[in-house]
Amino acid sequence: MGFLKVSSPHAHGPMSTASVMRLVLLATLPGMLALTWFFGFGTIINVLWASVTALAFEAMALRWRKRPIGFYLNDYSALVTAFLLGIALPPAAPFWLIMIGTGFGILICKQLYGGMGYNPFNPAMAAYVMLLISFPVEMTTWMAPKGSFAGDLLGPIDALRYCFGFGREAIDAITMATPLDVLKQNNALLIDDLWSQSPQFGQLAGKGWEWANAGFLLGGAYLIYRRIFTWHAPLSMLAVLTLMSLLFYDGGSSASGGSPFFHLFSGATMLGAFFIVTDPVTSAVSNRGRLIYGALIGLLIYIIRVWGNYPDAVAFSVLLMNFAAPFIDHFTQPRTYGHKTKGAEK
């Protein structure tokens, strides 16, 4: 005879970890294309180089840990880290910067904790913060958006050259402060004046930035539609960010924190909301917990952006809330069928 002896359920749904990760990678494409359209090929070079190094580090770590390399590389989780870091870094970032970032993210933040599923911090964001603190100059050199300067956008060959350190001096010609930075430094002009005097600004927020954010919003909506994650964390983060910017808009005075549209479509807001905050491994697990988790991230983003030292704050906020996720989980256990109270009964 010899039938299989396995326990139920015998049927399995179509979803696998690899397919989840592939969908996430796919959903980053609209935002990535918008970045490329407005800031040149730097982002694509970033992502490619980050992918190569991340996979190499992942394979190395798996080999040291004596794990089946092929089996784990196939889950695409290292690629997701690489994509997110590559997108977050300034276009055409130096190759060593990217490599240090992926190395730190994969080796220290992920594999040292036990690999996929065991990391308490989002590897891409932890790497980003480490780089931002260690290499502030390289990390704040952003391209000027298309149409805000006379020269050509960064082509693929130039991006590759700059990335690997050839003629990198020329890059200064096409860099510019980001809109978030401009707003932060402003203490004299009304918002409307600032808008008309700075070439970085577009319709709602920064030129290019608004489209990149729209792209990530589109990708995120697709992922929610495919039920890869729930709407709770991203929506609550965006809602709180909107609320805070409304409260402190101050009628567009020189002390204004910026309009809600500006905050929603600037910097890494949408990337953070749909690709970082939703990172399942490091976020809260229940829907109620995710609402709290997202809301607190939104609050922190606004606080750091407007009153802190750094122009953008998604990475810091996410890391801080990664700390808090287990506590949120503890207090947000859902009410189980047939029980009167939520959480543990004493």
Added chain:
Amino acid sequence: MRKVWDIHGGIHPAENKQQSLQSPIQAAGIPPQLILPLAQHIGAPASPIISVGDRVLKGQMIAEAKGFVSAPVHAPSSGTVVAIEPRLIPHPSGMSGNCIVIDTDGQDEWVKHSGVEDFRSLSKIDLIDRIRQAGIAGMGGAGFPSAVKLSTRDDKPIETLILNGTECEPYITADDILMRERAAEIIAGAEILRHLIRPSKETLIGVEDNKPEGIAALQKAAEGTGIEIVPFPTKYPSGGEKQLIQILTGKEVPAGGLPADTGIVCQNIGTATAIYRAVCFGEPLISRITTITGEACSQPRNYEVLLGTPVQFLLDQSGFNKDNCIRLVMGGPMMGYTLQDTAVPIVKTSNCVLAPSVAELPPPPPAQACIRCGMCAEVCPVSLLPQQMYWFSRAQEHEKLEEHKLFDCIECGACSYVCPSNIPLVQYYRASKAEIRQAQQDKIKAERSKERFEARTARLEQEEAEKEAKRAARLKAAKDKAAAAASNPDSGKADLIQAAIERSKAKKADAADPAHDAIARAQAKREGKVEEESPAAKTERLQLLIASAERRLTSAREKLALAKEQGGENVEAFATAVIKTEDKLTALQKEIAEHQASLTTAPSKNEEADPAQAAIARAMAKRAGNSTDESDEDKTQRLQNLVATTEKRLAAAQQKLSMAQEQNDANVPAFATGVEKTQNKLDAVKRELAEHLAALSAKPSSASEAPANSDDPVQAAIERAKAARSAQANMSDEDKLKQSIASLENRIARTQEKLQAAQASGDDKAEILADSIAKLEDKLASAKQQLG
């Protein structure tokens, strides 16, 4: 449209129901052999009421319900009982269970049976009894005896009667086809249930909306009855009792409670038809509808199957292709369990046999790491956090698991179904539930043995303290005596009396004074503080009293002799004392004789009630050296000991005598008497020993093998076990295990011999013996495992 509620979570797996709905229900026919497990329901297994070799008729009860939560078993067809023995039964563990095996004769001859014309004329008790006698147990899958579920209490009035026609598991269509073809029977059964339960509000039949034909058929049959058919959106696992109740009424069954607590009773529609057949035709539950499906069967369909029909018999009719099937599932793909063998029978709860092809349900891929995606929590129908429970389960954090309501998990499998990392979550929960239950039992056990140990320690300490006190008293008395003798060898009676007074004072001061003890005991008894003295303790106490009385008598006599010799004025007083002491001694001896007489009769009475207690009492009596039924070995040992101590005493007495003679002591005559007495006693004991040894050599075989009371095998076994245990106490763990393995093997061999004998003579003990062999073998296996 009636309002329906939604349950949390849920999934939509591929339904795969059409395959088996292409053809109508077909009778599967009578297989050559029917195998009927005694436990086809939740609760105590039924107990056989026929013997091997009996001819049974279709519908005849062959095993009766054993206890309240139990159900009888009936012969599904006529034939001959060929065996009552353990056979493979449908069970997740692939284990065997006791079954009645019937070789069918093909005549399908019914036993005399009759139904009632009008069930409304029957009382509730009569109706429930008919359902109980028909052996009906929940046919939706759980197999809970229906009569128990329907015995609602008057203090919990029922508002809603729900019939479950949900059948949310993929592939299974047994209920669907029942609705399509026998809707009238379902409604008739529902009417009986309604009459029985008398729901104050409504009677509902819940059906998922993926069964439009079934819903239509039911609605047609239910016209004018007031029974409402409630279709609701298809979603797995809506068919769980608690889930269906939530969907139809919006109420939740409280955790740890029953549906009746919320005024609801829920029954499967298959059960309803079985109740109809039982009440209106007198037909017990002997067949059911079972779906045979899966891509490995070329003709999937529903069969009306006699209970006990081997799965193989059904697969043969369905074009089963073994080569394309690596797993065989009893039940559906979500909650069914795998079968290891196609010889297992269809039972009351078997709604489906799923024989999928390899491509259809491939072997599970290796599990990956949990990425905490939370999809499991999204689909959990009872709002658990499956991934948190998974981590706690892996870390064996039982407390956390219970905080996360592990025991509310219904094991529906939705979490495992959606898990992108292919983690067998439900399996983790099952294992953890078992671990927690085991730990709870171990805890209770540990607490009990701790209590036992503490009681034993206290007892031993007390015994030791008593001995120590006695020893100290004796030592002091001896010193006093020696001091008195040395300081004044020719002292008169005044000194002797002084010494006696001191001795008595010393004794009184002694906490272990038997008089004090006796008073304290008597008081305690009067106040009801202590339990009745055990026979063994009584024997011991009496013996102690006798010993002390004897000592007092000897010393009184000595004193009397001394006083006479010296012509003292106290002669009369001493004489009275001697007489009194003699009286007391006689009284005590009488009492002990009576007590022992009662002991020898009492055990036979007690044995039936509690053989262990009797054995313990005997053992204690034996320790006191006064058992009437002590073993030969024990007796030899005791006599030898006695000889040795008497010899010692004789030597000591002789020494004292010679010393007294040398010193020309006044006590010489007394010492001489002592020597003479001891000599006599020694002779008597030696004689007894010689006699005993002679008797022993006359029956050498019984001396070492069987104890004296070999006429009672139970006692003998208890004694052997006790001896083994005391021997074990001094062994290393490994030796213990080895020994217990050896003894288990021994016992298995013996039991097998008995079993063969019982089987040869057709004794009905055979089953019990077979059972105990199985248990012994289990023990043996675990002992061997422990040994490594």
